[in-house]
Amino acid sequence: MDKERYSLFLDETRNSEKKTSGIAGIAIKNDNISFMNGMLNELKVALWPDLAQEDAENIILHVTDIVRSNIRFNKEYRIFRAKSNKEQLYDGLSEILDKNDMTVFGSMINLQSLGHKYKKTFDNYIADEMCMEEILNNYACFLKYHSATGKIIFESRSNGDNDKSDRIFRKQFYKIITHGTKMYKAIELQEVIDGIEFIKKRDNNAGLQLADFVPYHFMRNFCGSSQQKENMFKTLKKKRYSGGVTKGEQLSSIFGMNFIK
Template sequence: MIDAGIANSRFIAFFDECGDHSLVKINPQLPVFVLCTLIVEREVYARRIVPEIAAFKLRYFPHEGVNLHSRDIRKAEGPFSILQNAEVRERFMDELTALMESLPFTLFATVIRKDAHLKRYGDEAANPYNVALEYSFERILHFMEANRATDLPVIAEARGKNEDNELRASFHRLMTRGTYYNEAERFRRLVCPLAFRRKHDNIAGIQLADLCAHPIARRIIKPNQPNRAFSAIEGHFYAAGRVKGLKVFP
């Protein structure tokens, strides 16, 4: 049975990530781990975000079941092979950029620079996923308290049984124990059921988080490189006084 309060929560959160969280072998082309969280108002999500994403897809594909996956778009693979046509690609990317800029969502992202993290802490270096989860939810906690809200369903893309169980355990520890800077009592006021959905479920919010994650990673790795996708989402980052939605560590 679905909890009535959660089913009618004002906000919904969606998780996705870019890069892996292993410290054993660090990819020099992608030496970061990005945890991206996108928060939307439920009513806005239903009435605007989902329909606008579906309408965008239907301008290029025969149905809205195509999953907007960042890697496939960049590589022009699968259904996105249509992007091998330069004219179609330019029009598609222009429309997608405008869509990402205009849709109403609040963005939180934590970027762990794995090489620097490992260099600083050595064998004591914590799992980048756990670090990213803590930093992200410290900021999300601030957002929820500022909006006087407690219920926040969290939807993450399923990665596999072991990976999902690890995230469940990390999430449970965070929500019950708090963090160094935020006591457990504050987190325990939140009601944040964590659910996993497969890519074929075609969840619009997860796709938006995926489309945000890679541009954020590229921005940190190559800050001076033109990055139109990052520019489109930059205005969505949470900002309230000294609390910012984008955290880079260390």
């Protein structure tokens, strides 16, 4: 019997003022990806009924610009000046998460408080590695309990033809996969985690667009900032992996979204 296959879509977040860094996103069964794509396209068409279907489907959702109704990112974002359209967006995204049985994973670090504790300077490079180790531990646990294998899909940080940032991150990923973690030996990780792939924002990938909303909401929570009036934080909290085959339960702050400070 073939094992189920999953994809974990991840994006990064930074808050330079609070000196915090994080990585977070959503896992979905590969069999559900086509349905997820269709649902997101239907939502876009519903949000932009005056556009041709193809034009609406080609709009890329980016949470920080949606919050600001930033028409410099996309002129069609003017619709998000209306509260009702933001509510329609978040309701639609929450429905996609529910109907596709998605699971939230992530890790965030306060570099300043951690540095004070250990008398050490922590930069974003170290933060990325620490976050990925936490996520890979928990993703591996999830895959083992679901008798599945899975890969990581990360939003590319490359700037034009310069993919140095992606190559550095890929190196960090394979360093963990090669040497293992305090929780799993390398061979145990390699049995369930297939590899990592980088996809650019402009490629209009549905999984990465949904993942974009995860670090934004949890970073606000981590930094003690209130959520925007229109948000999907409650939905995302319920989707956090909590160990075994569960979501949204007591151990979500360990297995799903953990904060290091």
